[in-house]
Amino acid sequence: MTVMAIPKFERFFRKAASLDVDKADLKQYSEFINRKLYDLLLRGQAAAEANGRDVIKPFDLPITKGLQESIHAFREIDEEIELQPILDQMTERPWLDLAYADETEDRLPEIVGGLSYAAARTFKIIEPDLKNPQTKHWETLINVFDQLL
Numbered sequence: 001m002t003v004m005a006i007p008k009f010e011r012f013f014r015k016a017a018s019l020d021v022d023k024a025d026l027k028q029y030s031e032f033i034n035r036k037l038y039d040l041l042l043r044g045q046a047a048a049e050a051n052g053r054d055v056i057k058p059f060d061l062p063i064t065k066g067l068q069e070s071i072h073a074f075r076e077i078d079e080e081i082e083l084q085p086i087l088d089q090m091t092e093r094p095w096l097d098l099a100y101a102d103e104t105e106d107r108l109p110e111i112v113g114g115l116s117y118a119a120a121r122t123f124k125i126i127e128p129d130l131k132n133p134q135t136k137h138w139e140t141l142i143n144v145f146d147q148l149l
Contacts, residue, residue: 017120028138034092055101071114
């Protein structure tokens, strides 16, 4: 992540959930979103294969109602911060057995944005007074998301 991108992430987490994040948090954040995106894409691949397709379409991804709402909330914040191009660059596209449809590729940054918003809000659900996430908070967040996604 470029040094110039760090202030945008700091602003995003402040706007989304009044959290103060630092460089160490951003490393954990990057690992978290790429892991969760991989999980979504893996389930999308299974859905595409079950439907006899050789590409993963956006509707193959298991986007829940809550994640869809988080994607919409991210879009509103992103209009001001313009984080989506940075997310596009930092989002890993894991190699799977199936290819991604162009529409799927195009949606990945906003899905990552939705995951980001959901993560920020989940910190506040787990610990309402939290200001600066620590490693234990990231571990709890990852455990919660592993149970749900």
